[in-house]
Amino acid sequence: MTQNKQATVFVRLKDGVLDPQGVTIQKALAQMGYDEFTSVRTGKFFELQIDAGAEDIDRKIDEVCSKLLANPVIETFEVKK
Amino acid sequence: MTQNKQATVFVRLKDGVLDPQGVTIQKALAQMGYDEFTSVRTGKFFELQIDAGAEDIDRKIDEVCSKLLANPVIETFEVKK
Numbered sequence: 001m002t003q004n005k006q007a008t009v010f011v012r013l014k015d016g017v018l019d020p021q022g023v024t025i026q027k028a029l030a031q032m033g034y035d036e037f038t039s040v041r042t043g044k045f046f047e048l049q050i051d052a053g054a055e056d057i058d059r060k061i062d063e064v065c066s067k068l069l070a071n072p073v074i075e076t077f078e079v080k081k
Numbered sequence: 082m083t084q085n086k087q088a089t090v091f092v093r094l095k096d097g098v099l100d101p102q103g104v105t106i107q108k109a110l111a112q113m114g115y116d117e118f119t120s121v122r123t124g125k126f127f128e129l130q131i132d133a134g135a136e137d138i139d140r141k142i143d144e145v146c147s148k149l150l151a152n153p154v155i156e157t158f159e160v161k162k
Contacts, residue, residue: 004119010126025127025149034145036135038085040127045091046106047122054117064115068106 005050007061010078011070012043086131088142091159092151093124 013019022040029037046069050057061079070077094100103121110118127150131138142160151158 029145034141036132037129038132039130043126045124045126048118049120051117051119060115064110
C-alpha cells in the first residue's frame, strides 16, 4: 500500500529585505519588558500533502513555490520532506 | 566572548481549525494543474535573536509565544533552538 507523502515549504524574506512585521513584533516585545529579543524576522510555511501516485514531485514542488507560494523577487524558499 | 543566541518559533493552527488560506492555495494549485497536492495547511514562524546575556530564556520564550506570537485558543507553537 502506498502512503501519502508530505513536504513542508519554508518561505522567508531575503536578507536585506525589510520585515516590518518583525520590526513591529520586536518593538512590542521590548515594550512588554522582553528586551532580550534583539531582532525578530518572520516567515511562513506550507505543509503540502501529496498524492501517493504523484510523479516528478520534486520539480513540481519547485514550480509551485516559484509560481504561487513565494515571491522570488523578495523571498527565498526551502523544501523539507 | 559570548555569542548571540537564536530561537525559531513555529506557529500552526490546531488540528480541526479551518485554514481558509490553505484551502484557497490548494484550490489554486488544482486549477493550475497541480492536482497531486491534496491538502495545504499554512503556518508562520518567527526567528528570534536573543541577547547573549539573557537569563531564564526558555521561560521567556514560552511567555512571549502565549502572549504575543500565537493565539493559544486556535494555534499551537513549537520552539526550536
